Amino acid sequence: MIVAERKPFEEIKALVKDFNRVLTVGCGTCVAVCLAGGEKEVGILNTELTIARKVDGNPIELGGVTVERQCDMEFLDELDGMIDQYDALISLACGAGIQFLAERFPDKPVLPGVNTTFIGANRDVGWYEEKCRACGNCCLGLTGGICPVTMCAKSLFNGPCGGTNHESCEISPDQPCAWHMIYERLSKQNRLDSIIEIFPPNDWLNTTPRTIVQPAYKERKAAR
């Protein structure tokens, strides 16, 4: 899932300083799971903003709504008819959701209420770990299911650097060396042959915006 963190309160407060009627829009999917931007967080932020602006002698009128997914246009339909009452929107979705909301309502300022942090996994409620940087050319089949792009400080694809120190990375004794973990995992699986296979230079497809159109979509379009 996409993991995000709410922005510091003072930053959000500064973003809305010029607006008096603001709608906070949460997202019910990834950011709700990681406790950054779901229904509960919409309520908390609105309460904090209401109090802060009252104390400042500059009251604000706030609305709150949480859609199923902000990264899906069809779930934004329910906001039609609501938006006109507000000067600006705060989005608590990930960067994709914020941009979809801004695209859908281009006449309204859409302000980010969260920082999108990484693609990660849920270790426990409130504890999330980065797992993938969406490099677009997944090598997990050769690395025992451990991502060297994310876990190695240098994102090395073909074995450890000279700084590996037994089990640790040279950046910190607390940071395990990704390539040590990959070696151990492949060794347990009797797949150490994989480690000597050379992974070609990566294209780093994640440096420009990408679009995926699945074959099923093309077929559906062609049949229309």
Ligand code: SF4
């Ligand atoms: S190799 Fe690339 S796609 Fe695979 S988990 Fe790592 S960053 Fe993600």
Ligand code: SF4
């Ligand atoms: S010590 Fe290991 S994890 Fe750290 S940069 Fe070198 S190979 Fe990567």
